[in-house]
Amino acid sequence: MVKVDVTAYDAIVFGAGGAGLMAAAVAGERGRKVLVVDHADKAGKKILISGGGRCNFTNLDIAPDRFLSENRHFAKSALRRYTQHDFIALVDRTGIAWHEKTLGQLFCDGSARQIVDMLLDECARAGVVVQLGSGIRDVSHSDGRFEVLLESGLRTVAPSLVIATGGPSIPKMGATGFAYDLARQFGLKIVPPRPALVPFTLAEAGVLFGGVTGLATDVIARCGEAAFKEACLFTHKGLSGPAILQVSSYWRPGDWITLDFAPAHPSDWLVTIKTKHPRIGLRAALSQIMPDRLAHGLSDRLGLEGSLANVPDKTLREAQAQLSSWRFMPSGTEGYAKAEVTAGGIDTAELSSRTMEAKSVPGLYCIGEAVDVTGWLGGYNFQWAWSSGWAAGQVI
Numbered sequence: 419m420v421k422v423d424v425t426a427y428d429a430i431v432f433g434a435g436g437a438g439l440m441a442a443a444v445a446g447e448r449g450r451k452v453l454v455v456d457h458a459d460k461a462g463k464k465i466l467i468s469g470g471g472r473c474n475f476t477n478l479d480i481a482p483d484r485f486l487s488e489n490r491h492f493a494k495s496a497l498r499r500y501t502q503h504d505f506i507a508l509v510d511r512t513g514i515a516w517h518e519k520t521l522g523q524l525f526c527d528g529s530a531r532q533i534v535d536m537l538l539d540e541c542a543r544a545g546v547v548v549q550l551g552s553g554i555r556d557v558s559h560s561d562g563r564f565e566v567l568l569e570s571g572l573r574t575v576a577p578s579l580v581i582a583t584g585g586p587s588i589p590k591m592g593a594t595g596f597a598y599d600l601a602r603q604f605g606l607k608i609v610p611p612r613p614a615l616v617p618f619t620l621a622e623a624g625v626l627f628g629g630v631t632g633l634a635t636d637v638i639a640r641c642g643e644a645a646f647k648e649a650c651l652f653t654h655k656g657l658s659g660p661a662i663l664q665v666s667s668y669w670r671p672g673d674w675i676t677l678d679f680a681p682a683h684p685s686d687w688l689v690t691i692k693t694k695h696p697r698i699g700l701r702a703a704l705s706q707i708m709p710d711r712l713a714h715g716l717s718d719r720l721g722l723e724g725s726l727a728n729v730p731d732k733t734l735r736e737a738q739a740q741l742s743s744w745r746f747m748p749s750g751t752e753g754y755a756k757a758e759v760t761a762g763g764i765d766t767a768e769l770s771s772r773t774m775e776a777k778s779v780p781g782l783y784c785i786g787e788a789v790d791v792t793g794w795l796g797g798y799n800f801q802w803a804w805s806s807g808w809a810a811g812q813v814i
Contacts, residue, residue, distance in 0.1 A: 436803035442546045468800070473526050473530030476524050512536045557603070582597075586611065618752075646660070662675075669751075675745070677744045701717040786806055
């Protein structure tokens with residue numbers, strides 16, 4: 419019989435992403451002996467591809483109401499105790515140059531690699547052991563400790579175990595639903611996961627806007643009560659761009675998406691154009707406020723022929739109303755392959771909002787994207803990783 423050596427730690431962290439590395443570094447600074455395990459061959463893979471390779475690492479306008487969850491109050495404690503300003507201070511201490519791009523979004527001047535290196539350096543200084551390329555074969559819990567068997571044959575034990583392996587979004591990066599499987603193993607409930615911050619597909623896309631593929635324009639996108647004023651991108655499959663990704667987190671199959679194609683114009687703008695330029699047609703009028711290709715597609719759909727002078731004001735106002743609330747029924751989304759994050763996940767009702775510890779399994783912690791907390795586009799989900807990781811790191 420082969421004898422298997424067992425290495426003891428104070429805490430084992432599954433996942434070398436933002437949340438896992440933050441939790442490990444904070445715990446290590448407290449003198450805890452911490453092991454981080456990840457099946458990937460590189461740490462922080464999602465960080466490295468984020469923000470076009472420059473990592474939108476937080477947002478100046480972080481607020482709890484910009485996070486979705488079955489319990490909208492759950493994120494408040496962690497976000498309040500470790501804020502965007504705390505993470506900015508860490509970035510500044512490291513000497514990483516950054517800039518605000520738009521809407522409070524902060525990016526590295528250089529590379530996203532700087533954020534990953536910063537987190538790994540913090541872990542190294544705290545004596546954290548980071549083991550990459552290590553698949554997990556088995557996890558068990560008894561007598562107040564967790565025992566983990568890696569595919570390499572290494573067996574480790576610790577009184578604390580942190581689930582920080584994220585959700586299944588971007589599977590080409592190695593993302594899986596492992597966090598949910600492990601949570602279920604320990605009896606935790608899962609809010610059904612779904613792709614979020616994801617483009618929509620449209621069954622009628624080729625017919626309705628066949629000539630605008632690749633075109634982007636500013637809109638107000640709405641789904642229910644959620645509304646975002648940003649760019650919409652028309653794709654060969656449907657709709658994308660920041661405004662669309664934002665409302666996708668609120669969308670459910672069967673919901674309508676509405677777009678306001680004249681978000682910066684007063685309610686009577688089309689009648690005003692008629693008064694100033696009565697001889698122009700609808701397409702020319704629309705081209706004054708939006709890209710010509712889009713104006714062409716919309717004017718064809720509205721079907722108003724001839725010059726505006728011949729169109730009654732009432733009819734123009736009806737066209738304005740349609741242009742400010744153009745309805746789309748998505749046939750679906752582009753799924754986890756294109757989703758920036760996963761909504762849903764480990765039910766927050768199972769966790770302490772202060773420590774991220776499972777109420778029914780002492781020593782088990784769940785953080786980051788694995789949990790049913792999903793932020794807006796623009797650095798919010800990274801801040802949740804930092805804040806939830808910090809909260810767990812304070813106590814493991």
